[in-house]
Amino acid sequence: MKKPDIRSTLRDEEHNMTYHVLAFRKLNELEMVETVKMYLAQPKIRRRRTPERNKTVTTHALMGSELAYGFGMI
Numbered sequence: 001m002k003k004p005d006i007r008s009t010l011r012d013e014e015h016n017m018t019y020h021v022l023a024f025r026k027l028n029e030l031e032m033v034e035t036v037k038m039y040l041a042q043p044k045i046r047r048r049r050t051p052e053r054n055k056t057v058t059t060h061a062l063m064g065s066e067l068a069y070g071f072g073m074i
Contacts, residue, residue: 004060008032016054023061035061 004022010032011018021027021035039045039059045052 004062010036015051017052018056020056020058021061022058023063025063027061027063031061031063035059035063 002024004024006023006026008021008023008027008031009018010021010029019032019036019039021032023031023035027035036059039057
């Protein structure tokens with residue numbers, strides 16, 4: 001399967017974080033927020049006592065792919 005190649009960027013000024021979300025199409029703000037929420041809900045990230053700061057994170061989304069249609073995401 002082809003990897004997502006379209007980058008959408010979301011900035012968190014409070015923690016000085018930048019989130020790059022790779023998807024198969026340009027995402028709107030709500031879709032980017034949902035993808036970042038899924039990233040932050042991962043057990044490894046959620047266990048941290050203090051939030052991440054001063055980083056750039058790249059994550060992937062299935063939105064716009066054939067799999068997203070199969071899962072009812074679109």
